[in-house]
Amino acid sequence: MSHSSRSRLRMQTASLPPTPSDGTRRRILETALQLFATRGYHDTSIRDLAKALELQPSALYAHFPSKEHVLAELVRIGHEAHHEALALALKEAGTTDPAEQVRALVRVHTRLHALHPQLALVVNEEFYALTPEMAAPALALRTQSTLLLAEVIERGIAQQRFSPPHPRATAAAISAMGVRLPYWYELDNGLDVDTLADVHAELALRMLGVRERK
Amino acid sequence: MSHSSRSRLRMQTASLPPTPSDGTRRRILETALQLFATRGYHDTSIRDLAKALELQPSALYAHFPSKEHVLAELVRIGHEAHHEALALALKEAGTTDPAEQVRALVRVHTRLHALHPQLALVVNEEFYALTPEMAAPALALRTQSTLLLAEVIERGIAQQRFSPPHPRATAAAISAMGVRLPYWYELDNGLDVDTLADVHAELALRMLGVRERK
DNA sequence: GTCTATAATGCGATAGAC
DNA sequence: GTCTATCGCATTATAGAC
Numbered sequence: 001m002s003h004s005s006r007s008r009l010r011m012q013t014a015s016l017p018p019t020p021s022d023g024t025r026r027r028i029l030e031t032a033l034q035l036f037a038t039r040g041y042h043d044t045s046i047r048d049l050a051k052a053l054e055l056q057p058s059a060l061y062a063h064f065p066s067k068e069h070v071l072a073e074l075v076r077i078g079h080e081a082h083h084e085a086l087a088l089a090l091k092e093a094g095t096t097d098p099a100e101q102v103r104a105l106v107r108v109h110t111r112l113h114a115l116h117p118q119l120a121l122v123v124n125e126e127f128y129a130l131t132p133e134m135a136a137p138a139l140a141l142r143t144q145s146t147l148l149l150a151e152v153i154e155r156g157i158a159q160q161r162f163s164p165p166h167p168r169a170t171a172a173a174i175s176a177m178g179v180r181l182p183y184w185y186e187l188d189n190g191l192d193v194d195t196l197a198d199v200h201a202e203l204a205l206r207m208l209g210v211r212e213r214k
Numbered sequence: 215m216s217h218s219s220r221s222r223l224r225m226q227t228a229s230l231p232p233t234p235s236d237g238t239r240r241r242i243l244e245t246a247l248q249l250f251a252t253r254g255y256h257d258t259s260i261r262d263l264a265k266a267l268e269l270q271p272s273a274l275y276a277h278f279p280s281k282e283h284v285l286a287e288l289v290r291i292g293h294e295a296h297h298e299a300l301a302l303a304l305k306e307a308g309t310t311d312p313a314e315q316v317r318a319l320v321r322v323h324t325r326l327h328a329l330h331p332q333l334a335l336v337v338n339e340e341f342y343a344l345t346p347e348m349a350a351p352a353l354a355l356r357t358q359s360t361l362l363l364a365e366v367i368e369r370g371i372a373q374q375r376f377s378p379p380h381p382r383a384t385a386a387a388i389s390a391m392g393v394r395l396p397y398w399y400e401l402d403n404g405l406d407v408d409t410l411a412d413v414h415a416e417l418a419l420r421m422l423g424v425r426e427r428k
Numbered sequence: 429g430t431c432t433a434t435a436a437t438g439c440g441a442t443a444g445a446c
Numbered sequence: 447g448t449c450t451a452t453c454g455c456a457t458t459a460t461a462g463a464c
Binding site for chain 2: 006007008040042043125127128129130131132135164165166168169170172173175176177179180184185191195196198199200202203206207209
C-alpha cells in the first residue's frame with residue numbers, strides 16, 4: 001500500500017456471499033476483499049492485510065500458500081456465486097418466454113453487482129493479475145455465464161421476439177450495465193436495488209426490441 | 215512486473231492520440247501506455263519501462279519526476295482527448311435535435327474506446343492509483359463529459375422525445391457500453407468500428423425510448 | 429496456528445560523471 | 447540527457463520456537 005488517501009471505492013464492510021468456511025480463513029477473505037477492492041491487489045501488501053487483521057504476516061501462510069491464492073479464492077467465489085445466481089434465476093423464472101428469461105437474468109445480474117460491489121470490482125479488475133492456471137476455473141464459469149444470456153437472446157431472435165441490432169454487441173451492452181455499477185451506484189441514495197434491477201431489465205428488453213409490457 | 219504471462223489486454227502497439235510532444239517523452243508515454251494497459255500500473259516497474267525503452271531507469275527521471283507523473287499524464291491525455299472529441303461531435307452534429315445529438319455523442323464515445331483500447335483501459339482502471347491532487351484535472355474533465363450526455367438527455371426528456379425508465383441509470387448504461395469495449399471488442403474480427411458505433415447509437419436511442427428512424 | 433526474526437529480492441528514486 | 451552505481455526501504459515468503 002502507499003501513502004496517499006486515493007481509493008477507487010468507498011471503504012465499507014466487505015460483503016462476501018455466505019460460504020462454508022472456518023473463522024480465520026473467512027476473516028482473511030473478507031478483509032482482503034475490502035483492501036483489494038479499495039486499493040487494488042498489487043497495491044495491497046501482505047503486511048497491509050496482516051495489519052488490518054491484527055495478525056503477523058507469517059500467520060497468513062497457515063491459511064493460504066500465497067497472496068495470489070487469496071485473490072484466486074475471491075475470484076472463484078465471485079464467479080461461482082454469479083453463475084449459480086444466474087442459473088437459479090433462469091430455473092425459478094419457470095417459463096420459456098425469452099423476454100421473461102432475460103428479465104430474470106438481468107435482474108439478478110444487477111442485484112449481485114449492486115449488493116456486492118467490492119466483489120464485483122475485484123472479480124472484474126483483478127482477474128487478470130492471476131496466472132492463467134489460477135484464473136482457469138473462474139474463466140470457465142465466466143464463459144458459461146456469458147453463454148446463459150447469449151442463448152436466451154438467440155432463442156428470442158429465433159422466435160422473432162427479439163430484434164437486437166447486433167446480438168453479440170447487445171449482449172455485451174446488457175452485461176456492461178451491471179458490471180459498471182460499482183463505479184457509480186451507491187445504496188441509500190434514492191434508488192433502491194429492486195427499482196434499479198427493474199430499470200436494467202427494462203433497458204435490456206428495449207435494446208432487444210421488445211415493446212413495453214403492460 | 216512479475217514472472218507469469220498474465221495480461222489483461224493483448225500486447226499491441228499502443229495507440230496514443232496525437233500530442234505536441236518531443237521524441238523521447240512521447241516514446242516513454244507510448245511504451246508506458248502499452249505496459250500499464252497490459253499488466254497494470256502497480257505491476258509495471260520503472261525498471262520494466264526502462265528496459266522496454268532500452269534506457270537505464272535513471273534516464274526516465276530527466277523526462278518525468280516520478281512514475282506517478284507518467285500515469286497522470288496518460289490519464290490527462292485520455293480525458294482531454296475524450297472530452298474534446300465529445301464536444302466537437304456535438305458541435306459538428308449541427309442540430310439541436312436531442313436524438314441526433316445522442317447519436318453523435320455515442321458514436322464518438324464508441325469510436326474512441328474501440329480505437330484506443332489501451333488508453334481507455336488505463337484511464338478507467340488506473341485512474342484511482344493517482345493521488346487526488348494528481349487526478350483532479352482529469353476528474354474535472356470527466357465530470358464535464360458526463361454532463362454533456364446528461365444534459366442532452368434532460369433536454370430530450372423535456373421535449374418529450376425521450377422516455378428513459380431512469381435518466382441517471384440510462385445515461386450510465388449508455389456510457390458503460392463504450393467503457394467496456396476494451397474487454398471484448400477486437401478490430402479485424404468481422405465487426406468494424408463504424409458499424410459498432412452505429413449499433414451503440416441505436417441501442418442508446420432504444421434505451422431512451424426513441425422508435426426506429428427510417 | 430501464531431509468534432519473532434530474517435532471507436532474498438525488487439522497488440522508486442538519487443548522486444555524480446560525462 | 448544518458449550513463450554507472452547505489453541508497454533506503456518495501457516486498458513476498460520462509461525458518462524455527464512455542
